[in-house]
Structure formats: C-alpha cells, structure tokens
Amino acid sequence: MIPPKPASRPDRVSLWRYWRLFRQDILSAQPERLYHAWMAEFRTPFFRSFLVNQPDLVRRVLSGRPEAFPKSGRVTAGLRPLLGASVFVTNGDLWAHQRRIIDPAFEGGRLRDVFPAMVAAARDTGARLEAGVLDIEALASRATADVIFRTLFSIPITKRIAEDTYRAFRIFQRAQPVATLPALIPGLPVVHRKKTRAAARELRRLIGDLVAARTEEIREGRAPDDLATRIMTTPDPETGATFSSDEMVDQVAIFFLAGHETSAAHLGWTLWCLAAAPEWQERVAEELAGFDPEAGLAGLSALKVTRNVLREVLRLYPPVPMMVREAAEGDVFRKRQVPKGAQIVLSPWHLHRHERIWSEPDAFDPARWEDEATRTARREAFIPFSAGPRVCPGAGFAMAEATVLLAALLKEWRFEVMDPPVPVAHLTVRARDGIRLRAVAR
Ligand code: HEM
Structure with missing residues (x-):
C-alpha cells in the first residue's frame, strides 16, 4: 500500500514563490531532489541553509557536536508569546538546567506511574466513539489532549479548566502562523499579530x-x-534550584504543544494507514485483543x-517533519564551507523516505522493521524523536500512549477508508482537509 505523499515543487523557483509555497505547506514547498540528495544548499540574498540527509552529518549536528549547532530561534519565533523560555526554545546552560529537572519525570519507572491515567483517557475515548463517518484528527487531538491533562495534572479533559485550556489552545494554533517572514529572512523584526498575542x-x-x-x-x-508535581518538586541535581511558577508555565505550555499535537498526528495517520491496509489492521487488532492495559x-x-506499525x-509521517539548527561557527560539510549563522535543516520527512537508504521508501510496510536488510536504515535514518541530548523526552510516553489509544479504539471498532487525505505540514504533519474514516462496530 502506498499512502498519500505530497507532490514536490519544481526544482527552481523564485524566493517569492518559495515563500508562498512554504506558507501553505513546508513539505510540498521542497524540491523532489531532497529524496535522493545527501545534502542540498539553498542560497538566497538573505540566508544560506543546508538540508542534510547524510547520516553521519545528521549525527554530527544532533549528537556529535550539538553545542556547535544550537537550536535556531528564528523558526520558533512565532511561538514565543506562548512558550516563553521553555525547554523547546532555550539553548546552553538554561536548557541543560531545564532538562535535568524534566528528564527524571519521563524515565521508564516514572512512566509506569502515569500509565493508568493514559489508560483511563483511552477508555473514555473508546466509549465516546459512535458508528459512522468520523473526523479522525479532531478525535485524536481531543484524546491526546486528555492524556496530557490526566498525566500532567490528574484532571480529565471534561473538567471545566481543561476544556477551557484546550479551547484556548486551538484558538492559539489557528491564530499563529508558523511560517513567519523573520523565519526566512534574518534581521526582520518578529512582530506577533494581536490575535496571536491575545490567544497566548x-x-x-x-x-x-x-x-x-x-x-x-x-x-x-x-x-x-x-x-506536574514531580516536575515542580524536583530540584536540579547540580544547582538545587526548582522551577519558579513562571518557568513552570513555560514548560507546561510546551508539554501541551509538543506532547499533544505530535501524538495526535501520529494516531491520526496510524488509523488512516490501518484502514487502508486492512490486513494489518486485523493483525494489530488481534494482537491488542490479548493485551490488558x-x-x-x-x-x-x-x-x-x-x-x-507505529514505527x-x-x-512515513514523522509528526515533526523538519528541525532547524544554526551553525554557531563555520564548518565544512561534504567539502563545502558552511558559514557561521547558516541554517542547518534536519528533515525526518526526507531522511525517512530517502531513496538511497530505504527500499520502497514510500510503501507502508511494517514488516520492514523485522527485516535484517533494513537494519542500517533503521539505525541511521530514523529520527522521529530527534537524537542526541535534545532527543524528545516524551518518546517512551508517546509510544505507550499510542498503543493504549489504539487498543481502546480497535477493540470494538473497525476503520474503513474514505477519500485519501493530503499531507501538509506547518508545525506537525497533518491532513489538509482532515482525515475522514468510517467506524464500523466489530
Ligand atoms: C509521537 C509523538 C512525539 C513526537 C514524534 C515527538 C518528536 C519530537 C522531536 C522531533 C523533538 C525535537 C524537536 C527539535 O529539536 O526541534 C521533540 C522535542 C520535545 N518533545 Fe517530543 N515528540 C512527541 C511526543 C512528545 C510528548 C508526549 C511530550 C511530553 C509530554 C514531548 C515533549 C517534548 C519536549 C519537552 C521537547 C523539547 C526537548 C528539547 O528541546 O530539549 N514530546 N519531540
């Protein structure tokens, strides 16, 4: 089964056209050659950027010398009114201090303690479902928001303050353009729209x-x-400091944003792929029928x-399709000078579908994860949660969450495809007109 993939843009376009395409969708704004190039350089009068697909270069940026490639503030500028100085946007000592407090809350043993809250959210999601045509993205978004509220603050989404927060979140997301001109053109001041500031x-x-x-x-x-209690009561083991209330607000904002949008995208595409590959849907349903959450x-x-299947x-649909870093000093990539200040783009989207790394890269084939022949590709070219010190702290959480949500949904329902969705990406990979599936009772 070949699931939907957006068309690429022509190889050469003006900066103005690129900007317009980029605003609509960062995936189809890219040229086809990124699926087979090891590296591509983009030169404009305003910036130079290098998209790297070569596994050892990706490793160098994310894990080898991460301090030489800090997170680029330009790309997250649009999110500043909401995120403040959250761990997602900081660098250096402040970032390290924040991770020392946050990481212990997500360790394996701790995950066990929040697991029952995930299971309760999944149970409610399953119980709310009705037969017929469903807006899967809305369902997934609400389900993963419920998981975040319950695991972080021990409250279900049906509680008033959770409902209000969720609604405010959606308003912020609609108000806030991720592709901002200052993200593209250095030096332009970042101006946030009134609506964005009010929503944040x-x-x-x-x-x-x-x-x-x-x-x-x-x-x-x-x-x-x-x-929440754990993060608020854990001192930084090096300095002894705990988060102030303002700092905690920054972190909670990113847990909502990074933790619910991404997991919702993952669940939505998983349900679509399973509906389009019914033999896999049955195999997953059978396996999960024997699992007692x-x-x-x-x-x-x-x-x-x-x-x-989840992998x-x-x-195919890495929820975070691209990540951007900035060269803090000059470097050389594939014998080419990378100047200080250049933007370095890591693209899980292209790396995961790279024609020189994966066989049949666009095919949905969960069996490849058991195949010896794909061992190198799996190790070197699969970074949905990033890698190195800035790896997603919620990776284990997200995999557990996706599993319990699927278990609750597939237990009583079978999903059937309708019209194929068109993938587009702003912050995460979503479907342009949503994902519609038909739910049929088993
Ligand atoms: C399928 C679900 C998820 C995916 C694919 C995902 C992916 C990622 C990726 C790729 C990054 C690195 C971004 C970058 O460097 O620009 C990241 C960072 C982060 N994620 Fe996740 N994530 C998921 C779920 C979660 C969850 C459930 C949480 C928390 C509840 C979470 C919290 C974070 C945080 C706090 C960061 C910032 C880490 C840092 O910069 O040091 N994520 N995630």
Missing part, C-alpha cells in the same frame, strides 16, 4: 491557574503524584506487530 495570553493565564492551584496543593501536602505497562514490550507510521 489567555492560554498562559489558564495554565498559570493550574500551576498556582498545584503550588498550593504541594504546600499543603495533598498534591497528586503526577507529572489495566495490568500495567509491562505487557507493552510483547506487542511486536503494533510496535512495527512505520512514524517513518
């Missing part, structure tokens, strides 16, 4: 209320043992078919 302010106020209530509960010794996290490791979807 409202959202931060709601998150601030949640953090303030939790601060109080911690002080009174009656706080639930969830992710109430028994805890331990059963997950035995679910090989499900894991292979194959992350390969």
Whole structure:
C-alpha cells in the first residue's frame, strides 16, 4: 500500500514563490531532489541553509557536536508569546538546567506511574466513539489532549479548566502562523499579530491557574503524584534550584504543544494507514485483543506487530517533519564551507523516505522493521524523536500512549477508508482537509 505523499515543487523557483509555497505547506514547498540528495544548499540574498540527509552529518549536528549547532530561534519565533523560555526554545546552560529537572519525570519507572491515567483517557475515548463517518484528527487531538491533562495534572479533559485550556489552545494554533517572514529572512523584526498575542495570553493565564492551584496543593501536602508535581518538586541535581511558577508555565505550555499535537498526528495517520491496509489492521487488532492495559505497562514490550506499525507510521509521517539548527561557527560539510549563522535543516520527512537508504521508501510496510536488510536504515535514518541530548523526552510516553489509544479504539471498532487525505505540514504533519474514516462496530 502506498499512502498519500505530497507532490514536490519544481526544482527552481523564485524566493517569492518559495515563500508562498512554504506558507501553505513546508513539505510540498521542497524540491523532489531532497529524496535522493545527501545534502542540498539553498542560497538566497538573505540566508544560506543546508538540508542534510547524510547520516553521519545528521549525527554530527544532533549528537556529535550539538553545542556547535544550537537550536535556531528564528523558526520558533512565532511561538514565543506562548512558550516563553521553555525547554523547546532555550539553548546552553538554561536548557541543560531545564532538562535535568524534566528528564527524571519521563524515565521508564516514572512512566509506569502515569500509565493508568493514559489508560483511563483511552477508555473514555473508546466509549465516546459512535458508528459512522468520523473526523479522525479532531478525535485524536481531543484524546491526546486528555492524556496530557490526566498525566500532567490528574484532571480529565471534561473538567471545566481543561476544556477551557484546550479551547484556548486551538484558538492559539489557528491564530499563529508558523511560517513567519523573520523565519526566512534574518534581521526582520518578529512582530506577533494581536490575535496571536491575545490567544497566548489567555492560554498562559489558564495554565498559570493550574500551576498556582498545584503550588498550593504541594504546600499543603495533598498534591497528586503526577507529572506536574514531580516536575515542580524536583530540584536540579547540580544547582538545587526548582522551577519558579513562571518557568513552570513555560514548560507546561510546551508539554501541551509538543506532547499533544505530535501524538495526535501520529494516531491520526496510524488509523488512516490501518484502514487502508486492512490486513494489518486485523493483525494489530488481534494482537491488542490479548493485551490488558489495566495490568500495567509491562505487557507493552510483547506487542511486536503494533510496535512495527507505529514505527512505520512514524517513518512515513514523522509528526515533526523538519528541525532547524544554526551553525554557531563555520564548518565544512561534504567539502563545502558552511558559514557561521547558516541554517542547518534536519528533515525526518526526507531522511525517512530517502531513496538511497530505504527500499520502497514510500510503501507502508511494517514488516520492514523485522527485516535484517533494513537494519542500517533503521539505525541511521530514523529520527522521529530527534537524537542526541535534545532527543524528545516524551518518546517512551508517546509510544505507550499510542498503543493504549489504539487498543481502546480497535477493540470494538473497525476503520474503513474514505477519500485519501493530503499531507501538509506547518508545525506537525497533518491532513489538509482532515482525515475522514468510517467506524464500523466489530
Ligand atoms: C509521537 C509523538 C512525539 C513526537 C514524534 C515527538 C518528536 C519530537 C522531536 C522531533 C523533538 C525535537 C524537536 C527539535 O529539536 O526541534 C521533540 C522535542 C520535545 N518533545 Fe517530543 N515528540 C512527541 C511526543 C512528545 C510528548 C508526549 C511530550 C511530553 C509530554 C514531548 C515533549 C517534548 C519536549 C519537552 C521537547 C523539547 C526537548 C528539547 O528541546 O530539549 N514530546 N519531540
């Protein structure tokens, strides 16, 4: 089965045309050659950027010398009103301090403690489903937001403050253009639209209320043992400092954004691929029928078919399709000078479909994850969660979450395809007109 892939743009276009395409969709704004080139350089009067697909170069940027390739602030500039100084946008000592506090909350043992909250969200999602045509992206978005509220703050999305926060989030996402001109042209001041600023302010106020209530509960010794309590009470092992309330608001904002949009994209594309490949849908449903989420996290490791399907979807539709770094100093890539300040683009989207690395790169084939022949590709060219010190702290969380949500949905429902979705990406890879599937009771 070959799932939908956006058409590429012509090889040569003016900067103006590129900008217009880029605003609509960062995937189809790219030329076809990126699926077979090891590296591509883009030169414009305003910036130079290098997209790297060569595995050892990707490694150098993400893991080998990450300090020489800090995160580029230009790309996340549009998100600043919401994210403040959250771990997603900081660099250097501040970033390291934040990770030392956040990482322990996501470690394997800790994941076991929040697993029942994920299971409860999945159970509710399954129970809400009705037969007929479904807007899968809306369903997935609400389900993964519910998981975040329950694991972070021990509240279901049906609670008023969670509902309000979720709604404010959607307003922010609609108001905020990710492809901003300053992202493309260095030196241009970043101006946030009034609507974006207002939406971010409202959202931060709601998150601030949640953090303030939790601060109080911690002080009174009656706080639930969830992710928020852990993060707010964990001191940095090197400095002893804990997050202030404002810092915590920054971090919660990124947990919502990074943790719910991405997982929703993953679940949505997984359901579409399974509907389009019914034999795999049945194999996953059968495997998950023998899995009892109430028994805890331990059963997950035995679910090989499900894991292979989830990985194959992350390969074809990496929720974060591109990441941008900035060269803090000059370097040489493939005998070419990379000047200080150049933008370095890592593209899971192109790397995962690279024609010189993967066989039949555009085919949905979960069996490839068991095939010895793809071992190198899997190790060197699969980075849906990034790699190196800035690797996604929520990777294990996301895989567990996707599994329990699928288990709850496939238990009683079978999904059938309707019109094929068109992938587009702004921050995450979504479908241009949504994903519609028909749910039929098993
Ligand atoms: C399928 C789901 C997910 C995918 C594919 C994903 C992918 C990624 C990627 C690629 C990055 C690196 C971005 C960059 O360097 O520009 C990242 C960072 C991050 N992710 Fe995830 N993520 C997922 C789920 C989650 C969840 C569930 C959480 C938390 C609850 C989370 C929290 C974060 C945070 C805090 C960062 C910033 C880390 C840093 O910069 O040090 N993610 N994620």
